[in-house]
Amino acid sequence: MKSRVHLFDTTLRDGAQTSGIDFSLEDKCLVARMLDEFGIDYVEGGYPGANPLDDAFFAQKRTRRAAFTAFGMTKRPGVSVSNDPGIAALLAASADAICYVAKSWDYHVHVALGTTLEENLDGIRRSVEAAVARGREVLVDCEHFFDGYKANPDYARACAVAASEAGARWVVLCDTNGGTLPHEIERIVGELTAHVPGDRLGIHAHDDTGQAVANSLAAVRAGVRQIQGTLNGIGERCGNANLITLIGTLKLKPDYADRFEIGVPDAKLRELTTLSRAFDEVLNRAPNRHAPYVGASAFATKAGIHASALMKDPRTYEHVEPEAVGNRRRVLVSDQAGKSNLMAELARFGIAADRDDPRVDRLLAEVKEREARGFAYEAADASLELLARRHLGGVPNYFDVQSFRVMVERRHNALGELVTVSEATVKVRVGDHVVFSAAEGNGPVNALDGALRKDLGGYQPFIADLELVDFKVRILNGGTGATTRVLIESKDGDENRWFTIGVSENIIDASFQALMDSIVYKLVKSGAALVA
Missing domain, CATH: 3.30.160.270 (Alpha-isopropylmalate synthase LeuA, regulatory domain)
Incomplete structure (x- = not known):
């Protein structure tokens, strides 16, 4: 029987910390709806009470299927739960779940919070209990968990256990600085599952070493059953784990697809590229052409020898079928291309041509001559199609x-x-x-x-x-x-x-x-x- 892995999206909270990104209320509503319809399990909306925008966003529930989640801190040291305005805002928010962020590195407890280790543990317990008493599903993001574990494993573990025993549904292990490596993630998670069951653990990885996706997958292998990430990997500094890439891997790679299941239906997987690019449209930015699975170049082949093999059997140079994620195969025509590349592109354009037609040879020669002058048709397929039609099919002289x-x-x-x-x-x-x-x-x-x-x-x-x-x-x-x-x-x-x-x-x-x-x-x- 497959194990269920839950997907938690923090695009509208952690992703909103990306330099140059500012979501409007309309943007937030649209993105929440996109995530909800796609099959994401949790949609984190932001920080109630932090600003008018998040207050307006939480004024009503924004998802139908996904658990709409409010984010905030555990209670402040020296203040009771009932007198903490942050806790009050979370409990008053129209949300299905509450995600607390808690210190789990003793260094941060002393320096950032300025309190004792026991007071911090007590704050975790009391905050969780208050939300559970109000009927909310509770998550606790253990901030800097892996750095804390490496510095003081007993205390980091105590924070996770305190959250779990107080009633948190999920204890999320955060690689907040993004500096932990996959083998460390797998070892530490494996050790923690002896104290907190893996089906109550989550992973929140940042991409500062370019391994947020790898770290998330390592955590799943070690036992966690929730992954937090963002659309297209946006986020503070170098970004968060890319949910788009994770969905493709969890659904298509046998090591994961045979053992785990996620809430994204097979039919929705074919809309993965559409989701990624629609989100870029919300951000008003050009899609990353080199993004795994969904980028315009993810299934692009340039070398002539590769194109020849690809035309015989796509499996020679493709790890999955591009159609599985709503993408398409592209055989690039360039100064490195052979006739196989060109014939593949002509077929894609819907231009009928015989391989032995001398016009095809003249077209290929002109492409290479133009590329020598600075043209780059691998990035401009519309101009390439017009050039091909002028040689082979004709383009009306409109004006x-x-x-x-x-x-x-x-x-x-x-x-x-x-x-x-x-x-x-x-x-x-x-x-x-x-x-x-x-x-x-x-x-x-x-x-x-x-x-x-x-x-x-x-x-x-x-x-x-x-x-x-x-x-x-x-x-x-x-x-x-x-x-x-x-x-x-x-x-x-x-x-x-x-x-x-x-x-x-x-x-x-x-x-x-x-x-x-x-x-x-x-x-x-x-x-x-x-x-x-």
């Missing part, structure tokens, strides 16, 4: 940009403030009509984009939901004649995303190439017909 001008002016505005203004004008022929458009922007590329998309006649409905979401510039060589590569990420209302590229010694020209490809790609994919 011609006959000229464009970009002006950047620094001046004082009507208020006397010194501002920099960008303005662009374009002259475009659409069918039998010539259109002049102008636009201002917060930079030359933004202004050019605005002018270019301001009036494309009958094509306007097809690009109404087009949005540029990321813009990257890379200087490929130094000197006054430096070559610039621009990569643009675009999306539409259906959340389709694509990347286009431009290369030139002039950054505006490189940007223009990428902008043009983005618009044309959108028109092609929308099935736009030529207009008169």
Whole structure:
């Protein structure tokens, strides 16, 4: 019989401590709903009483299936439970469970709390008992447990036992500094299970040595049955254990899938990539292309010899099927690629081609020649598809940009403030009509984009939901004649995303190439017909 492993998400509490991340109330509600629907067992909402945002979030229960959890400290030294405002806020919160954080390293008890070891143990007991008496499920995060255990194992163990004996459902062992290694985790957890049953233990790992996921899995092997982590591994400093990676491993790797089960259904596993990228959308940041299981490059192959083997049997270079987690296989076309790579990409684009067609050879030669000039099609598959269709399938000549001008002016505005203004004008022929458009922007590329998309006649409905979401510039060589590569990420209302590229010694020209490809790609994919 499989053992149940419970997943506890702390994205909205510990993850909120990530530098540069600030959740709004709407963000918190959306993320809680996403986690609840995905099958996560516990959703930690934050710290009631700490700020108005968390108070508003806890004003009503935000999950249906998952245990909605409030976080806070055990009672303060020298104050009774009934007189501690933090405890009062936790007990008053609309939450299914309460997660206390407690000191378990004697050094911290003396230095941070300024109290005795026995007073700290008493605070753990009384805090847990107060929440149990109110009918709440109780968790105790033993902060710095592993550092504390290595310094004074008897006391760290006493903290865990005190929480368990007072009625805590879960005693969570925290690698707060993130410096413990997997073999240490496994040994210490194994020793502790002689005093606290493993099915009442959890693990909370930070990623300061890049091993938060490995440490969490080591703890599971040693007996713990709850894992705490965050979506995409966000968190303080280097982040927390990545729940996305852990879910993929626990569900797909036989050493875990055959022994353990989690609350995420098999059908939901196929939405793992969608969950990860939807969360990045909440954060307004580009997804990590190299993230395990869900990254755009997680199942990407570049070397020609690998691609050839991959086409014969994907198992030659894939540890799991990409479809199992909602991802897809990508065979990259680059200066290292062979014809197998190119044929695989043509098939993915839906472009029928014979391997012996001389146009395929010419296309491959042009790709390699362009990559020698600075193009990187492995990161810009939309531009690659357009290039391939121009060679093999044809791309309609929707419009011609006959000229464009970009002006950047620094001046004082009507208020006397010194501002920099960008303005662009374009002259475009659409069918039998010539259109002049102008636009201002917060930079030359933004202004050019605005002018270019301001009036494309009958094509306007097809690009109404087009949005540029990321813009990257890379200087490929130094000197006054430096070559610039621009990569643009675009999306539409259906959340389709694509990347286009431009290369030139002039950054505006490189940007223009990428902008043009983005618009044309959108028109092609929308099935736009030529207009008169």
